[in-house]
Amino acid sequence: MIKSALMNWHKTTLETPTRGKGLHDITETIRAQLRDWGVQEGMCFLFLPHTSASLVVSENWDPTARADLETFMERLIPERDTWYTHDLEGPDDATSHIRAMLTDTSLTIPVDDVNLSLGTWQGIYIFEHRSRPHRRNVLMRVLSVE
Amino acid sequence: MIKSALMNWHKTTLETPTRGKGLHDITETIRAQLRDWGVQEGMCFLFLPHTSASLVVSENWDPTARADLETFMERLIPERDTWYTHDLEGPDDATSHIRAMLTDTSLTIPVDDVNLSLGTWQGIYIFEHRSRPHRRNVLMRVLSVE
């Protein structure tokens, strides 16, 4: 399908509290914003302006899937390791940056029919790598095609 | 180079069979679609709506490079590990989601001269993390600049 396009630009910042380490679902927040704007079709760009949290698209149905992702990170990059040199803010300092590097800072997701074109089992998550709760921002930009 | 731009929007879904675990080259499929559309210049957005496969840009020349990527994943996230809790669909269930998390769900690649602006040695791959063959979809969106 090809379409000679009139484009619109939408932007906002979604402020999201996290309860400390783990995956926090933001799928519905993003979908609600698309409906508010009435974006029929286009591209959704998400950017996380933080270095100790990241973005992940993963399984949205069974909580054990997410638990395994969290456990994997704890096992691969354990806080008890003693080789880290960047520990000014505690044992979750270097580990947070490493975990963020292995996941995503930006995501691009198609929009169709006023909805994210995710797979049936996909959800969008902020992966908080800090032990303590934080307020995280997600920069949301949408290029809409009309 | 700056260009006051007329934009067009192209979209399709590329259905691709995989033969089970490993890297499956989709570079030529994407290039053929760009030629079909006659997209001179712009941006190509790829999105994989699956949680147990992912997208990877990697070496396209020597098959041993890809074999090593596959071996690395088997070694880092082995199916024989016993700590996974998400195993409803078998030993490749949790491991698939973890491997997907460490690679990509979305890619953005420049288009110039009716071609992907990949490096000489770069190819685009679906990384299938499931043991059994699957049919995978790649959502392809192109913003063309005229």
Added chain:
Amino acid sequence: MIKSALMNWHKTTLETPTRGKGLHDITETIRAQLRDWGVQEGMCFLFLPHTSASLVVSENWDPTARADLETFMERLIPERDTWYTHDLEGPDDATSHIRAMLTDTSLTIPVDDVNLSLGTWQGIYIFEHRSRPHRRNVLMRVLSVE
């Protein structure tokens, strides 16, 4: 905020020397290019056409944070391992492709007020995975909204 948009397209290739393995800051180079073009607002797309280097957004303040990212990669994917089969170009051959797979080839970053909308502590880096210095290209594309 919604805006009926006139779009412009900007493109260039930033050639960047690396001094061998490690993180090389390219944030200011990208910012300077945005100022040269006078891009008020839009989306910045970065793509690295190489298979043995990658792009990373990470901590820009404390050099120990970057040192830990580099050490982590050396520990997770050590050159002394003997299972790699892709070693035509030396012990940094397979390891480079694996390290690139775990990080990013493409990044999408919002632009606002003629600047990248990075977090306070975020910088953009080329992660060189080869031991020897290389000249690396970053394909920079900007969709500007006016």
